[in-house]
Amino acid sequence: MTLLGRLKKGGVRVATAIAALALIFGVWNLVIVVFGLKPYVLPTPQSAIAADVDHWSVLGGLTLQTVEETAYGFIIGAVVGFLLGVLMSASKTVQRLIYPALITSQAVPIVAMAAPLVILFGFGLLPKLVIVAWVVFFPVVVNVLDGLAHIDPDIINLSRVLGAKRVRGFLAIRLPATLSPLFSGLKIGATYAVTGAVIGEWTASAQQGLGTYLQTANASLDTQGVFGATILLTAIGVASFLLMVGGEVLATPWRRRSTARRGLGARFRPSVGVGSAAGDVGQRTPPHPAAELVSSSGSPVPVAAGSGARWDPAAVTRDPATNAAEQRFGEEVPS
Amino acid sequence: MTHTRSHRLIAKAALTAVSAASLLSAGALAGTPAGATPRHSKMTTLRLVYDWPGMDFEAVPITAGSALGYYKKVGLNVKIVIPPTTSTTVKMLAVGRGTIGFDTTTDVVFAQAETIDVKSIANYSQDNNWGLVGPPGKTISLKSLKGKSVGIFTDSWTKAMMPYVLRASGLTTAQISEPIFTTDDIRPMLAGKIDVATNTLNYAEAEVQNATGKRPSVLLATKFGAPNVPIWVYTAMSSWLKSHGSETRKFLSATKKAFAYSIAHPSAAVKDFLRAFPKLGSTHKYELDGWLDTIPALGKPGSLLVQRASEWTQVAKALKSVGLLSKALPASAYYTNAYFGG
Numbered sequence: 001m002t003l004l005g006r007l008k009k010g011g012v013r014v015a016t017a018i019a020a021l022a023l024i025f026g027v028w029n030l031v032i033v034v035f036g037l038k039p040y041v042l043p044t045p046q047s048a049i050a051a052d053v054d055h056w057s058v059l060g061g062l063t064l065q066t067v068e069e070t071a072y073g074f075i076i077g078a079v080v081g082f083l084l085g086v087l088m089s090a091s092k093t094v095q096r097l098i099y100p101a102l103i104t105s106q107a108v109p110i111v112a113m114a115a116p117l118v119i120l121f122g123f124g125l126l127p128k129l130v131i132v133a134w135v136v137f138f139p140v141v142v143n144v145l146d147g148l149a150h151i152d153p154d155i156i157n158l159s160r161v162l163g164a165k166r167v168r169g170f171l172a173i174r175l176p177a178t179l180s181p182l183f184s185g186l187k188i189g190a191t192y193a194v195t196g197a198v199i200g201e202w203t204a205s206a207q208q209g210l211g212t213y214l215q216t217a218n219a220s221l222d223t224q225g226v227f228g229a230t231i232l233l234t235a236i237g238v239a240s241f242l243l244m245v246g247g248e249v250l251a252t253p254w255r256r257r258s259t260a261r262r263g264l265g266a267r268f269r270p271s272v273g274v275g276s277a278a279g280d281v282g283q284r285t286p287p288h289p290a291a292e293l294v295s296s297s298g299s300p301v302p303v304a305a306g307s308g309a310r311w312d313p314a315a316v317t318r319d320p321a322t323n324a325a326e327q328r329f330g331e332e333v334p335s
Numbered sequence: 336m337t338h339t340r341s342h343r344l345i346a347k348a349a350l351t352a353v354s355a356a357s358l359l360s361a362g363a364l365a366g367t368p369a370g371a372t373p374r375h376s377k378m379t380t381l382r383l384v385y386d387w388p389g390m391d392f393e394a395v396p397i398t399a400g401s402a403l404g405y406y407k408k409v410g411l412n413v414k415i416v417i418p419p420t421t422s423t424t425v426k427m428l429a430v431g432r433g434t435i436g437f438d439t440t441t442d443v444v445f446a447q448a449e450t451i452d453v454k455s456i457a458n459y460s461q462d463n464n465w466g467l468v469g470p471p472g473k474t475i476s477l478k479s480l481k482g483k484s485v486g487i488f489t490d491s492w493t494k495a496m497m498p499y500v501l502r503a504s505g506l507t508t509a510q511i512s513e514p515i516f517t518t519d520d521i522r523p524m525l526a527g528k529i530d531v532a533t534n535t536l537n538y539a540e541a542e543v544q545n546a547t548g549k550r551p552s553v554l555l556a557t558k559f560g561a562p563n564v565p566i567w568v569y570t571a572m573s574s575w576l577k578s579h580g581s582e583t584r585k586f587l588s589a590t591k592k593a594f595a596y597s598i599a600h601p602s603a604a605v606k607d608f609l610r611a612f613p614k615l616g617s618t619h620k621y622e623l624d625g626w627l628d629t630i631p632a633l634g635k636p637g638s639l640l641v642q643r644a645s646e647w648t649q650v651a652k653a654l655k656s657v658g659l660l661s662k663a664l665p666a667s668a669y670y671t672n673a674y675f676g677g
Contacts, residue, residue: 040451118528219421219422219490219494
């Protein structure tokens with residue numbers, strides 16, 4: 001796509017986002033007019049934003065505090081969720097042991113759990129991080145687990161036959177396969193993380209954040225302040241989501257391009273199988289019969305562990321007569 | 336509000352406004368001796384919006400009045416409505432979701448500042464029983480607060496009172512730690528997670544007594560310069576009062592009788608309360624402890640429910656002095672005694 005084309009596409013996206021925002025604010029104002037709501041019940045979005053502007057000297061610091069709680073908690077939750085997903089995928093026993101506990105953990109009302117956490121960990125950042133991580137990790141675990149469970153076993157087998165060690169197989173096949181579902185989980189977690197931070201602040205906090213500000217404004221019947229803080233919290237949630245979308249774009253280029261980018265990610269190029277992406281292994285690629293590797297001349301390929309031959313899944317083709325997979329060894333790997 | 340109400344939050348799940356109302360009505364019928372009250376051809380229903388999203392002993396006079404038929408006798412059916420949050424009562428009155436409110440004086444002042452014309456029609460309590468609460472047997476000293484952790488709530492009453500704590504102890508906010516709580520600061524205090532809690536005496540004593548069997552150490556704010564003003568009041572919208580003066584008078588008259596009965600017969604009144612809310616999950620001991628600790632704040636028998644202009648002037652002045660209010664209105668904007676003597 002040309003630069004002009006890209007700019008046009010970007011411009012359309014921004015315009016659409018602005019239109020969506022305008023639509024939300026328009027409906028908000030319409031509800032106030034149609035139902036004749038007084039400002040102390042529901043203020044206009046303009047007045048709520050004006051309240052934010054007026055009190056920004058206070059709100060700026062509080063926003064940073066809440067962002068900090070959200071970000072750290074999110075990172076912890078995402079890492080724990082990813083590792084648990086990988087661990088559970090590696091061992092059925094571990095999965096059977098941990099999965100019920102994970103589901104139970106999400107059935108526990110987070111508000112009920114928050115109070116004991118505070119008693120246990122005090123009023124600093126830690127209990128808030130635990131609450132945010134608690135909210136975030138579950139969608140990550142479920143999605144990673146799902147991604148790993150849907151890898152085409154033939155591709156795993158193929159990599160083994162080609163001599164890929166466990167770590168290499170994980171890095172080249174399993175890890176890329178988790179990326180799409182991982183980002184689905186991260187996007188869900190990112191939007192929920194800010195709610196976790198607010199619950200943490202509401203339970204007990206030595207530092208004020210937007211959650212405690214919201215409570216104080218509510219106690220003073222400052223409805224504009226309440227909705228102003230709510231808008232800021234929503235913005236944090238939306239920004240977190242967009243960050244994850246950005247991360248996904250960078251980490252899964254094959255979802256937008258048919259060829260891998262040079263540089264970052266090129267080494268573990270995800271293009272695998274018959275024109276599919278490793279990130280979507282097993283999700284888009286239909287299972288195929290176990291492949292027998294043959295050379296281009298038709299003789300079996302001697303595959304030995306540590307032979308030094310570079311395995312390139314993209315170079316694997318099928319013999320139409322035998323339906324067997326074939327890799328053209330010795331050929332330059334296209335990038 | 337400032338007080339410990341973990342029981343209320345537990346009760347929130349079990350209670351709904353509908354069930355509360357029906358139970359109250361049932362209680363009223365069960366507690367009324369047959370033929371003791373005249374049948375009113377048309378009963379007026381008053382929806383009393385509570386101040387907290389859960390029920391507790393501060394509702395004892397209303398449930399006792401219902402059980403004894405005091406309200407039915409004057410043609411009223413009082414239904415208690417539980418608000419969704421601690422600061423919704425006034426708004427529910429303003430939009431017509433309730434008729435009578437159980438509120439704090441600070442809520443009335445803030446409502447007027449937001450042009451919500453709500454007025455206090457009677458005091459619930461007469462005294463300011465807010466203060467610093469410590470573990471049993473541990474004396475609280477303002478001089479030793481430096482470097483200590485003092486649990487606070489986000490409500491306006493605490494905001495109004497904390498400057499008095501700091502002023503009396505000669506400290507700044509930077510010299511103490513103020514962990515913020517939204518539901519309960521007594522349990523963390525008893526667990527040693529904070530040095531001192533802030534709360535109202537009736538809730539603090541009930542919870543500490545039930546947890547430890549001992550009374551907490553308390554330093555009331557009035558002992559170090561805070562104004563001795565009522566915390567809780569009954570409220571209504573001015574517009575509603577104009578067209579329902581008769582009902583308001585009848586309500587206050589019956590409520591005053593219910594207060595007198597509940598003070599004279601605390602255990603029986605608490606039993607009526609628990610009969611009205613059988614799914615509360617609370618014990619007679621806890622509610623009775625709380626009610627007995629509330630009684631001293633209600634004032635002398637002759638001054639039950641009565642309001643004074645000076646109280647409102649002091650509340651508005653206190654809020655203004657700590658920067659929570661930009662303009663203090665005349666006391667008449669906040670309260671009216673016009674509905675006594677119905």
